Amino acid sequence: MFLEVEKIPPKGLELDLNIVINKVLLVEGRTEGPVKAHIKFKRKGDRVRAWGSVNAKIILTCSRCAEEFPYTVDSSFNLHVLPIYYLSEGEISLEEGDMDTTFYREGKIAVERLISDQINLSIPMKPLCKPDCKGICPVCGVNRNKMDCGHSEKIIDPRLSPLKTLLEVKNGTA
Ligand SMILES: [Zn+2]
Numbered sequence: 437m438f439l440e441v442e443k444i445p446p447k448g449l450e451l452d453l454n455i456v457i458n459k460v461l462l463v464e465g466r467t468e469g470p471v472k473a474h475i476k477f478k479r480k481g482d483r484v485r486a487w488g489s490v491n492a493k494i495i496l497t498c499s500r501c502a503e504e505f506p507y508t509v510d511s512s513f514n515l516h517v518l519p520i521y522y523l524s525e526g527e528i529s530l531e532e533g534d535m536d537t538t539f540y541r542e543g544k545i546a547v548e549r550l551i552s553d554q555i556n557l558s559i560p561m562k563p564l565c566k567p568d569c570k571g572i573c574p575v576c577g578v579n580r581n582k583m584d585c586g587h588s589e590k591i592i593d594p595r596l597s598p599l600k601t602l603l604e605v606k607n608g609t610a
């Protein structure tokens with residue numbers, strides 16, 4: 437969905453959306469169900485301020501155990517939305533450079549893109565299904581959250597294994 441900048445009235449515009457976000461717009465995962473967004477727009481000439489909140493449930497893949505898990509995005513934002521040619525013409529003010537700034541083309545704000553940007557910003561770099569996810573066993577490949585395979589955490593360097601045998605002999609374990 438696109439919002440024509442010229443159609444934002446002087447008193448501003450408020451949108452309450454339930455929107456389906458295309459998976460291709462997300463850096464990771466997929467949304468589950470529609471995304472809720474509440475956005476206010478105010479315009480001064482062709483400079484637009486957009487602020488509000490995005491609420492979404494997304495399905496991510498854990499970076500340790502590779503299982504999918506639900507992740508809740510609940511973020512608020514405050515953006516400057518400027519015509520893209522401001523970039524090349526150096527029209528961006530200091531304040532705008534400081535705050536989050538995004539751009540629009542051909543007089544239209546891509547609302548779906550604006551929302552997906554906010555979701556992407558809240559996706560963790562290394563998603564974890566839970567903070568203490570035990571991951572996958574490097575020896576046998578089981579998901580250690582589901583099963584205790586009994587393999588030790590440490591992988592013993594094969595160059596050190598004669599030493600290990602020696603120690604076990606000494607301790608009477610071998
Ligand atoms: Zn995990």
Ligand SMILES: [Zn+2]
Nearest residue numbers: 573576585587
């Ligand atoms: Zn194992």
